[in-house]
Amino acid sequence: MIGAWVWRVSRWLLLLAFAAFFLLPLVALLDFSTTIPRTGERTGAAWQSLLEDPQMTQAIKTSLLLALFTVIGMVVLLVPTMIWVKLRVPRASRLVEFLCLLPLTIPALVVVVGIKNVYAWVTYLIGDSALTLTFIYVVLVLPYAYRSIDAALSSIDAGTLSEAARSLGAGWFTVITRVITPNIWPGVLGGAFISVALVLGEYTVSSLLNYETLPVVIVLLSKSDAPQSMAASLASILFAAALLVVLSFLDRRRRTTVRK
Amino acid sequence: MSVTQSSSHSAPSTVSPGLAVEMTALRRTYGTVNALDGLDLHLDPGEMVVLLGPSGCGKTTALRILAGLERQDAGTISVGGRDLTHVPANKRDMGMVFQAYSLFPHLTVLDNVAFGLKLRGRSRKDRRQRAGDMLDLVGLGEQKARYAHQLSGGQQQRVALARALAIEPAVLLLDEPLSALDAKVRVQLRDEIRRVQSDVGTTTLFVTHDQEEALAIADRVGVMNSGRLDQIAPPAELYSSPATRFVGEFVGLSNRIPAQVDGETAVVLDARLPVLPGSAAGAGLALVRPESVSVEPDEHGHATVVSVAFLGPVSRATLTLDDGTLVMAQLASAAAGGLVVGGRVRLRITPSPVLVVGA
Numbered sequence: 001m002i003g004a005w006v007w008r009v010s011r012w013l014l015l016l017a018f019a020a021f022f023l024l025p026l027v028a029l030l031d032f033s034t035t036i037p038r039t040g041e042r043t044g045a046a047w048q049s050l051l052e053d054p055q056m057t058q059a060i061k062t063s064l065l066l067a068l069f070t071v072i073g074m075v076v077l078l079v080p081t082m083i084w085v086k087l088r089v090p091r092a093s094r095l096v097e098f099l100c101l102l103p104l105t106i107p108a109l110v111v112v113v114g115i116k117n118v119y120a121w122v123t124y125l126i127g128d129s130a131l132t133l134t135f136i137y138v139v140l141v142l143p144y145a146y147r148s149i150d151a152a153l154s155s156i157d158a159g160t161l162s163e164a165a166r167s168l169g170a171g172w173f174t175v176i177t178r179v180i181t182p183n184i185w186p187g188v189l190g191g192a193f194i195s196v197a198l199v200l201g202e203y204t205v206s207s208l209l210n211y212e213t214l215p216v217v218i219v220l221l222s223k224s225d226a227p228q229s230m231a232a233s234l235a236s237i238l239f240a241a242a243l244l245v246v247l248s249f250l251d252r253r254r255r256t257t258v259r260k
Numbered sequence: 261m262s263v264t265q266s267s268s269h270s271a272p273s274t275v276s277p278g279l280a281v282e283m284t285a286l287r288r289t290y291g292t293v294n295a296l297d298g299l300d301l302h303l304d305p306g307e308m309v310v311l312l313g314p315s316g317c318g319k320t321t322a323l324r325i326l327a328g329l330e331r332q333d334a335g336t337i338s339v340g341g342r343d344l345t346h347v348p349a350n351k352r353d354m355g356m357v358f359q360a361y362s363l364f365p366h367l368t369v370l371d372n373v374a375f376g377l378k379l380r381g382r383s384r385k386d387r388r389q390r391a392g393d394m395l396d397l398v399g400l401g402e403q404k405a406r407y408a409h410q411l412s413g414g415q416q417q418r419v420a421l422a423r424a425l426a427i428e429p430a431v432l433l434l435d436e437p438l439s440a441l442d443a444k445v446r447v448q449l450r451d452e453i454r455r456v457q458s459d460v461g462t463t464t465l466f467v468t469h470d471q472e473e474a475l476a477i478a479d480r481v482g483v484m485n486s487g488r489l490d491q492i493a494p495p496a497e498l499y500s501s502p503a504t505r506f507v508g509e510f511v512g513l514s515n516r517i518p519a520q521v522d523g524e525t526a527v528v529l530d531a532r533l534p535v536l537p538g539s540a541a542g543a544g545l546a547l548v549r550p551e552s553v554s555v556e557p558d559e560h561g562h563a564t565v566v567s568v569a570f571l572g573p574v575s576r577a578t579l580t581l582d583d584g585t586l587v588m589a590q591l592a593s594a595a596a597g598g599l600v601v602g603g604r605v606r607l608r609i610t611p612s613p614v615l616v617v618g619a
């Protein structure tokens with residue numbers, strides 16, 4: 001009896017400790033971003049400026065677009081490639097895995113230094129826009145997206161499904177888009193989420209290449225207008241969390257419709 | 261095996277006349293393994309041929325090459341007179357049922373069956389109608405809205421069969437579709453596959469390593485042995501007149517009893533039996549089925565009873581000849597009552613043709 005009681009209490013204590021660990025910084029951010037530093041009065045000015053300060057809105061727009069393009073690039077590049085390799089050239093799967101995990105082992109700083117020359121050409125050819133960061137970001141998210149999609153691919157019998165589809169008359173494009181992809185969708189969604197989170201928090205590359213993405217602007221502002229930078233940080237964290245909830249909700253709904 | 265057409269199932273909208281299949285001199289090696297070693301196989305229109313053989317003899321390889329899922333190193337394939345040797349799998353028009361469960365998990369049963377029709381650009385109404393008919397045919401008309409994981413293994417294979425047949429394939433291919441199922445469902449479903457197949461009249465190639473299954477449903481059984489066809493014949497003929505030692509020993513049980521061949525006949529024990537073509541000359545071993553051996557107690561017999569196993573309506577007696585050869589005899593259980601272990605018996609062999617192989 002007492003054992004069970006102790007167990008329950010300690011479980012709650014642990015839960016509270018974790019909640020405090022994760023939530024306290026967020027609460028602090030919220031508190032700080034809604035206070036006028038000198039007087040201690042409450043104000044929504046910092047939050048309002050997220051929508052009104054042109055530098056900030058521009059940065060938010062840039063980062064969201066970057067996240068979107070990165071996800072699109074990742075999906076278009078990775079999903080067909082991985083399915084193709086799995087079905088047609090399984091011998092190359094090791095190589096692809098190695099290539100995809102490579103960005104993980106190279107520090108962002110090295111990537112930037114190495115890529116600067118290439119970027120001179122990129123800006124020369126398609127203009128100087130923060131959105132050109134998409135190319136680098138697609139590479140940076142590869143390791144994470146690869147893991148997520150690979151797990152999903154391994155959980156289905158892709159070989160048999162594709163052979164069944166082919167014998168029914170499906171070409172390779174149909175096999176990839178209408179047979180395999182729908183069945184690894186949770187993995188693709190997971191990869192997409194990680195990509196979004198990564199892009200919204202990426203600082204090193206964009207700041208070294210002098211592009212004003214959200215994290216860069218947050219750091220800039222933290223020197224001049226701390227509350228506003230706090231508000232932006234909190235907003236981007238909340239956005240990522242909300243996205244996670246939406247994605248897992250989508251995933252769960254999929255599964256329950258399947259199970260109905 | 262006789263096939264009863266059940267009228268409770270709606271007939272499919274079209275009965276295809278079936279196409280002839282011709283596979284000639286197919287070869288396929290994997291590294292040093294000769295998976296197919298010059299396979300020739302002909303299927304008549306509407307016929308159901310079962311490929312039977314031990315594990316690794318190349319059955320799956322033959323089927324997959326016919327389906328276009330595997331390439332051959334040499335040889336040709338034609339169906340209904342059309343050369344398919346270099347046609348890709350998705351243009352071959354072959355319905356396939358796999359050993360592994362292969363329903364698309366993200367689609368309902370109905371959409372699975374309609375998948376091939378959709379690719380062929382059939383209208384939605386048309387697709388649903390045809391898919392529904394096919395599901396009725398395999399007895400799953402009520403399960404249209406379910407997903408694969410909500411079905412039993414046997415049901416999934418039925419749906420896979422309906423899906424393969426929905427496209428009115430030129431040829432139906434089945435690679436051990438029943439081997440993941442338990443014994444009872446296996447028997448039920450194999451009879452059902454046979455019924456459906458003769459309903460729709462599609463030329464069918466069925467692969468299995470289960471000889472009972474093969475003998476039960478085939479028009480003809482082809483016995484494969486390391487990449488080639490040893491013999492292809494109707495089940496009864498295969499059983500009574502094996503063409504090679506391999507077939508005789510692989511299909512059914514056979515005793516190997518010393519024999520002396522002399523021209524067209526052989527002396528086995530005291531009996532003189534006609535020999536099958538392909539038999540060895542001179543001294544050899546006759547392959548004799550247990551049910552061709554009859555036993556009666558006899559003080560002066562030349563064999564001793566070792567054991568008697570009761571198998572229901574029949575019993576199986578194990579005997580030793582005086583030269584030490586073990587012989588199995590199958591007899592009606594009523595007759596087996598007279599046998600005592602250790603007792604002397606006389607053997608008689610039914611005078612049907614036997615295959616005699618080199619000792």
Ligand SMILES: Nc1ncnc2c1ncn2[C@@H]1O[C@H](COP(=O)(O)OP(=O)(O)OP(=O)(O)O)[C@@H](O)[C@H]1O
Pocket residue numbers: 290293294295313314315316317318319320321322469
């Ligand atoms: N993809 C492959 N790579 C290498 N060897 C293979 C491959 N596929 C088949 N083989 C070899 O070819 C031979 C024939 O294989 P196959 O799968 O056709 O046999 P099977 O008759 O279907 O056997 P089972 O009854 O076990 O299914 C085997 O020795 C097998 O090891």
Ligand SMILES: [Mg+2]
Pocket residue numbers: 319320321
């Ligand atoms: Mg096989």
